[in-house]
Amino acid sequence: MVCLPLDAGAHKxxxxxDRRLREFGCEQxxxxxxxxxxxxxxxxxxxxxxxxxxxxxKVSKESYDRATLEVILKPKxxxxxxxxxxxxxxIRETCEAALLTALHPRTSIVLxxxxxxxxxxxxxxxxxxxxxxxxxxxxxxxxxxxxVTCAIDLDGNIILDPTAKQEKESRAVLTFAIDSxxxxxxxxxxxxxxxxxxxxxxxxxxxxxxxxxxxxxxDSVGRRYSKS
Amino acid sequence: xxxxxxxxxxxxxxxxxxxxxxxxxxxxxxKLICGPGLRRDxxxxxxxxxxxxxxxxxxxxxxxxxxxxxxxAKGEGVIGIVTAKSGDVFKVDIGGSELATLSYxxxxxxxxRNRPNVQVGDLVYSQLIIANKDMEPELVCIDSCGRANxxxxxxxxxxxxxxxxxxxxxxxxxxxxxxxxxxSMFPFEMVVGMNGRIWVKSRSTQQxxxxxxxxxxxxxxxxxxxRDVLRRLSQNCL
Amino acid sequence: MKETPLSNCExxxxxQAIAEKKRVDGRQTFDYRNIKITFGTDYxxxxxxxxxTKVLAxxxxxxxxxxxxxxxxxxxxFNLELSPMASPSFEPGRHxxxxxKLNRLLxxxxxxxxxxxxxxxxxxxxxxVWQIRVDLHLLNHDGNIMDAxxxxxxxxxxxxxxxxxxxxxxxxxxxxxxxRDPVPLCIHHMPICVSFSFFQQGTFxxxxxxxxxxxxxxxxxxxxxxxxxxxxxxxxSGGIMLLKEQVLRCSQIAGVKVTEITExxxxxxxxxxxxxxxxxxxxxxxxxxxxxxxxxKIEGAPVNTSEVEETVEEITxxxxxxxxxxxxxxxxASGTAQIGEGVxxxxxxxxxxxxxxxDDKSMEEEEEVSTTPRHERKETVILSDSEEEEVIIxxxxxxxxxxxxxxxxxxxxxxxxxxxxxxxxxSQLVK
Numbered sequence: 001m002v003c004l005p006l007d008a009g010a011h012k013x014x015x016x017x018d019r020r021l022r023e024f025g026c027e028q029x030x031x032x033x034x035x036x037x038x039x040x041x042x043x044x045x046x047x048x049x050x051x052x053x054x055x056x057x058k059v060s061k062e063s064y065d066r067a068t069l070e071v072i073l074k075p076k077x078x079x080x081x082x083x084x085x086x087x088x089x090x091i092r093e094t095c096e097a098a099l100l101t102a103l104h105p106r107t108s109i110v111l112x113x114x115x116x117x118x119x120x121x122x123x124x125x126x127x128x129x130x131x132x133x134x135x136x137x138x139x140x141x142x143x144x145x146x147x148v149t150c151a152i153d154l155d156g157n158i159i160l161d162p163t164a165k166q167e168k169e170s171r172a173v174l175t176f177a178i179d180s181x182x183x184x185x186x187x188x189x190x191x192x193x194x195x196x197x198x199x200x201x202x203x204x205x206x207x208x209x210x211x212x213x214x215x216x217x218x219d220s221v222g223r224r225y226s227k228s
Numbered sequence: 229x230x231x232x233x234x235x236x237x238x239x240x241x242x243x244x245x246x247x248x249x250x251x252x253x254x255x256x257x258x259k260l261i262c263g264p265g266l267r268r269d270x271x272x273x274x275x276x277x278x279x280x281x282x283x284x285x286x287x288x289x290x291x292x293x294x295x296x297x298x299x300x301a302k303g304e305g306v307i308g309i310v311t312a313k314s315g316d317v318f319k320v321d322i323g324g325s326e327l328a329t330l331s332y333x334x335x336x337x338x339x340x341r342n343r344p345n346v347q348v349g350d351l352v353y354s355q356l357i358i359a360n361k362d363m364e365p366e367l368v369c370i371d372s373c374g375r376a377n378x379x380x381x382x383x384x385x386x387x388x389x390x391x392x393x394x395x396x397x398x399x400x401x402x403x404x405x406x407x408x409x410x411x412s413m414f415p416f417e418m419v420v421g422m423n424g425r426i427w428v429k430s431r432s433t434q435q436x437x438x439x440x441x442x443x444x445x446x447x448x449x450x451x452x453x454x455r456d457v458l459r460r461l462s463q464n465c466l
Numbered sequence: 467m468k469e470t471p472l473s474n475c476e477x478x479x480x481x482q483a484i485a486e487k488k489r490v491d492g493r494q495t496f497d498y499r500n501i502k503i504t505f506g507t508d509y510x511x512x513x514x515x516x517x518x519t520k521v522l523a524x525x526x527x528x529x530x531x532x533x534x535x536x537x538x539x540x541x542x543x544f545n546l547e548l549s550p551m552a553s554p555s556f557e558p559g560r561h562x563x564x565x566x567k568l569n570r571l572l573x574x575x576x577x578x579x580x581x582x583x584x585x586x587x588x589x590x591x592x593x594x595v596w597q598i599r600v601d602l603h604l605l606n607h608d609g610n611i612m613d614a615x616x617x618x619x620x621x622x623x624x625x626x627x628x629x630x631x632x633x634x635x636x637x638x639x640x641x642x643x644x645x646r647d648p649v650p651l652c653i654h655h656m657p658i659c660v661s662f663s664f665f666q667q668g669t670f671x672x673x674x675x676x677x678x679x680x681x682x683x684x685x686x687x688x689x690x691x692x693x694x695x696x697x698x699x700x701x702x703s704g705g706i707m708l709l710k711e712q713v714l715r716c717s718q719i720a721g722v723k724v725t726e727i728t729e730x731x732x733x734x735x736x737x738x739x740x741x742x743x744x745x746x747x748x749x750x751x752x753x754x755x756x757x758x759x760x761x762x763k764i765e766g767a768p769v770n771t772s773e774v775e776e777t778v779e780e781i782t783x784x785x786x787x788x789x790x791x792x793x794x795x796x797x798x799a800s801g802t803a804q805i806g807e808g809v810x811x812x813x814x815x816x817x818x819x820x821x822x823x824x825d826d827k828s829m830e831e832e833e834e835v836s837t838t839p840r841h842e843r844k845e846t847v848i849l850s851d852s853e854e855e856e857v858i859i860x861x862x863x864x865x866x867x868x869x870x871x872x873x874x875x876x877x878x879x880x881x882x883x884x885x886x887x888x889x890x891x892x893s894q895l896v897k
Contacts, residue, residue: 025763031606032518033553035297041763044507048605050551054299054325055467072558074549076511076524077601100267100276104299105361107325108467112551114603116513116522117506135242138295140267140276143243180243200781220762221278222239224294227450227759309473321471349474383475387490390470427475433483437490448759 019160021209026129026220028136034112036137040129043163044119047126049133053109061108066101073113073126087123091130094177094187098131100140109139120164121149123175123189128213135221144180146213148206149173152194158202160209174202178210180217232260232273236283240291246273246281263290294394298323298423300359305379307388307421308352308367318346320354323390323423326364330354334368336376344381351383351427353419382419386429387440393424395447406446409458410439467554472681480682484665490678491517496719498674501727503621503734509648510626514618517676518608523618524601525626529640532588532595540587541597544572546615552607568612571701572602575616575657575690579698582623583652589631589638596628598651609676612688616659621731625738626651657698658727660720662687668706673719687713689720693728 022043031037034050054067061068071092073084095111111133113126127147134141151162151170159166167173172192179186185203194202232246240246247260262268265277266289275281279293298306300322308320311327318330330352335344346352354367369379399406399420410416416430416439426443430436438461446454480490487495499517506512510525532539546569548556556562576582587596600622602615627648630641663675663683675683685704691697697717702708795803 023764025761027761029294029760031520031551032608033606034551035295037551046506048551050549050605052467052554053297055297055554056325072550074547074603076522076603077526077599103361104325110467110550112549114522114549114551114605117508117511119507135278136294137297138277138293141242142274142276144241180241181245197778197782201778203781204778216762216764218239218241219764221241223762224760225239225280227448309471311471323470347474349471349477351473351475383473385479386475387479388473388476433479433486433488436479437483437488437492440490441492 019158019205019209021161021212022163024128024213024216026132026216028132028220028224034133034137036133036135036139038129038132038136039116040125040132042121042125042128042161044117045121045125046116047122047129048114048116049126049129050112050114051109051130051133051137051139052112053137053139054104054107055110057106057108062106065105067099067104067106068108069096069099069101069111070108071095071111071113071130074115076115076118087126090123090175090177090187090189091126094127094145095130095134097186098141098143098145098179099134100142103140118164120162120167121147121175123147124149124161124177127175127177132217132220135217142181144214144217145177145186146180146210146217147175147177148209148213149175150202150206152192152198152202156198158198158205160205172198174199174206176203176206178207180210180214183207183210232281232289233283236281236289238281239279240275240281241278242276244275245269246275246289259287261288263288265291265293292394294392296390296392296424298393300324300328300356300365301422302356302359304359304422305353305355306367306423307419307425307427308354308423310346310348310350310352312348313346318352320352320367322356322365322367322421323425324365328356328365328367330367330369334370335380336370336374346381350381351388352381353379353421355379383427386417386427387436388425388427389440389444390424391426391444392447393422395443396420396422396424396426399426399443405451406443406454409455410442413439413458413462467557469553469555472678476678477682480678481665484670484672484679489672491676493674495671496673496723498723498727499676501617501730503617503731505625505734505738510622512618512622512625513605514614514621516610516614516617516674518606519610519614520605521611521614521618522603522605523615523622525622526599526601527626527628528597528599529589529594530597531593532591537592538588538595539584540595542577542582542584543597543599544569544576544602544619545600546572546602546604546611548604548607548611552604556607567703568615571612571659571688571690571699572615572619574699574701575659576600576619576623579655579657579690579692581620581653581655581657581692581698583654586652590633594638598623598626598628607677609678609680610661610674612659613661613674616657616690617727617731620656620658621734623651624653624656624731624735655692655694655696656728656731657690657692658724659688659690659699660723662689662716662719664704664706664708668708668712671712671716673723687716689717691717691720691724693725695721 025041026038028038030039031050034052036051037049039046039048057068069092071088073088073091074080075084091111091113099109101109111130113130115122124147127145131145135144149161151159151167152172152174153159153166153170159170162170162173170192172190172194174188174190174194176185177187178184235246246266260273262273265275265279266273267276275291277291277293279291281289282292283289306322308322308328308330310318311321312319316332318332319327320330322328332338332343332346338344352369354369355371356365357368358366369376371377398404414430414435416428416435419427428436428439428443430439442457449457483490489495493499502515504513511523513520513522530541533541546565548565550556550558582598587598589595600619602618604611604615627650629643630646630649632639632641660673661675662671662673663679664671664685664687665683667684672679683704685702685706687702687708688700689697690699795805797803
């Protein structure tokens with residue numbers, strides 16, 4: 001990635017020649033037991049998601065007016081820790097906003113994510129695969145959502161879809177969940193120090209990147225229904 | 229309305245807006261019936277499931293999506309498995325989020341003294357009379373005139389298996405190609421529940437297994453592929 | 467969540483079909499389902515698919531102190547997890563009997579059979595040895611978890627490479643992947659479990675039962691064997707009585723199956739090695755089945771960010787700067803300062819003189835109420851043990867006036883809140 005500081009006086013922000021999302025792929029309906037399942041691959045980061053719902057719920061957890069959404073994220077090695085719990089919360093809040101849970105009161109929707117390989121941008125890969133699994137399960141959704149991660153390195157360049165190595169060397173990592181209707185930010189999770197200007201620039205860049213991801217969703221669903 | 233008609237047969241995703249009611253002038257607005265997968269959002273019709281947009285004259289639109297999980301809807305005929313007998317009702321599993329209730333009086337010719345012969349684990353084909361998101365679903369095995377009309381306990385000797393809801397809808401079409409093709413092979417009995425459960429029975433175990441496997445796999449096959457498989461099978465069997 | 471119950475007609479049909487030597491998916495009695503092995507980018511990571519049953523395995527290693535009774539041996543740790551994804555009946559956090567049984571069988575199969583040379587894992591005797599940890603996750607349950615798990619575990623162990631270590635005198639150097647090539651584990655033999663399910667009081671058996679067959683079977687026999695026809699573990703469960711000839715016959719069948727499976731594993735390992743050496747692409751991303759209609763892949767997408775400037779300007783313009791609730795730290799006395807207003811106490815401890823209706827009170831009423839405590843503060847300094855009580859300031863005479871002024875500011879700034887909230891706010895200060 002080359003940094004081109006154009007006219008440093010006039011432009012506040014540094015430009016990148018081109019920003020790329022790593023190659024991504026997805027597979028839907030790969031598991032036979034869950035109601036919906038999907039696996040999303042971003043570069044080498046792979047996440048598999050299984051979703052059950054609307055299914056029966058324990059009386060202690062049921063909600064009279066909406067479906068109870070539960071998210072479980074399982075790391076590859078070891079027991080789930082605080083980092084997994086915090087990611088689960090991010091994913092859960094994004095899904096609550098996107099799924100029409102009011103249509104299924106007193107039921108539960110359970111989302112189980114398994115990390116297959118983590119090579120950076122894990123939270124955004126989880127969000128993308130969760131959205132594809134929800135579509136595969138035929139759950140009613142208000143809008144689609146996608147996750148985009150960007151990292152701000154020590155020179156101030158904004159790198160899109162960083163690998164694990166790039167994340168380690170950068171001074172801040174920001175993940176945004178963006179909705180499909182108005183391209184607004186649904187959730188943001190940040191780590192590290194950055195200025196407000198850099199924050200706004202990252203949002204704008206991620207919104208642009210979200211376009212490609214939504215187009216990818218459309219193409220893969222189109223391919224799936226191409227035979228019927 | 230014209231923009232919606234253009235999108236019939238195309239893939240739509242949740243969040244897509246089909247019509248903008250506010251754009252059309254007052255006089256030109258038509259009535260549009262939203263089927264499954266579409267919902268009304270003030271003046272717009274918004275898609276909430278991913279799938280193909282379908283249209284039926286004059287103004288009915290819906291989204292055809294692939295799904296495994298059944299959500300109970302009133303009036304549908306489903307295959308249930310009796311899980312418990314409690315007092316006057318049977319608790320039946322229909323594959324939804326709650327167990328449905330089936331009163332023992334809801335069978336043809338059943339009275340307080342003449343109880344129907346239903347055991348735990350039996351298969352029952354019944355109709356949903358109450359099925360909404362706020363209440364526990366209820367089933368009956370009689371129609372409005374009090375006749376069984378094909379509903380009730382069944383299942384000895386056949387095989388029950390689960391398929392996706394899309395395939396079930398395809399099978400229940402009046403002129404279903406799949407059924408016509410299979411008919412030409414060998415005779416078999418079939419009960420199709422809208423909750424994705426199918427029961428088949430044929431003359432021998434082997435034939436039943438063949439029919440079951442065919443139905444499970446023809447979901448992702450085109451017509452040509454299916455006919456090809458059937459042809460090869462009939463050559464082998466005969 | 468409850469699983470769909472098995473209906474009587476299904477059970478009867480399955481048993482009848484098995485009596486006629488027919489299986490639901492068309493297999494013969496001794497046939498295995500299709501086994502597919504894919505490797506990940508890391509060493510020691512693989513996914514095994516046995517029909518529709520899917521297991522993910524990951525091997526990792528760590529330097530630890532050895533067990534006191536075995537100072538020269540490394541440690542092997544196996545952990546199989548039944549993910550709630552695999553079946554609706556698997557609940558997170560609950561250790562079912564099935565889980566315990568499978569884990570125990572895995573341990574007996576691999577650890578007790580000494581398939582891995584634990585002596586070679588020793589770095590410094592009595593101080594540092596390698597702990598090899600194998601994590602198995604069941605992703606989809608369609609019967610015969612044991613076989614799939616054992617294939618995944620042994621394949622991952624064969625695939626794994628540990629960092630190279632050199633011991634010079636007292637110094638131990640662990641080389642990273644870039645410095646020296648990682649070293650494979652020393653594996654003597656490859657034990658693989660083969661499961662047999664029994665029907666009709668132990669007279670009829672099927673190899674590799676799928677989920678439905680497992681539900682109607684009478685009992686299960688698991689034999690773990692390696693390709694040298696050595697039995698590593700044998701376990702029979704379900705309470706059926708087996709004849710000696712049955713068990714011997716099963717062991718012969720297992721021998722044949724294990725040889726086939728071992729060949730498959732070797733081939734897969736070789737393929738992966740070849741691809742890595744040639745520098746081709748490997749990993750799960752590559753193994754995405756592109757021909758399937760449900761899978762889709764695209765190459766890296768460039769994102770055109772040249773018009774980003776206008777969007778950024780718009781965002782910056784539209785954002786409302788946060789209200790300055792917290793100006794700067796307020797210094798009460800040397801060593802005592804306040805930043806912010808403290809955190810709302812969520813313990814919901816009911817004060818006896820407070821009620822829930824306080825929430826509905828308007829701002830004016832709250833201010834009215836708060837004037838009376840302010841009065842009291844002028845006269846007495848209330849010391850108390852409870853955290854919800856008034857603030858204890860170290861130099862009350864100097865700073866009391868300041869506090870009262872500040873209290874009015876605090877009241878104005880907070881948008882809403884009950885009396886409870888007002889009282890508890892200042893208590894966060896002095897500790």
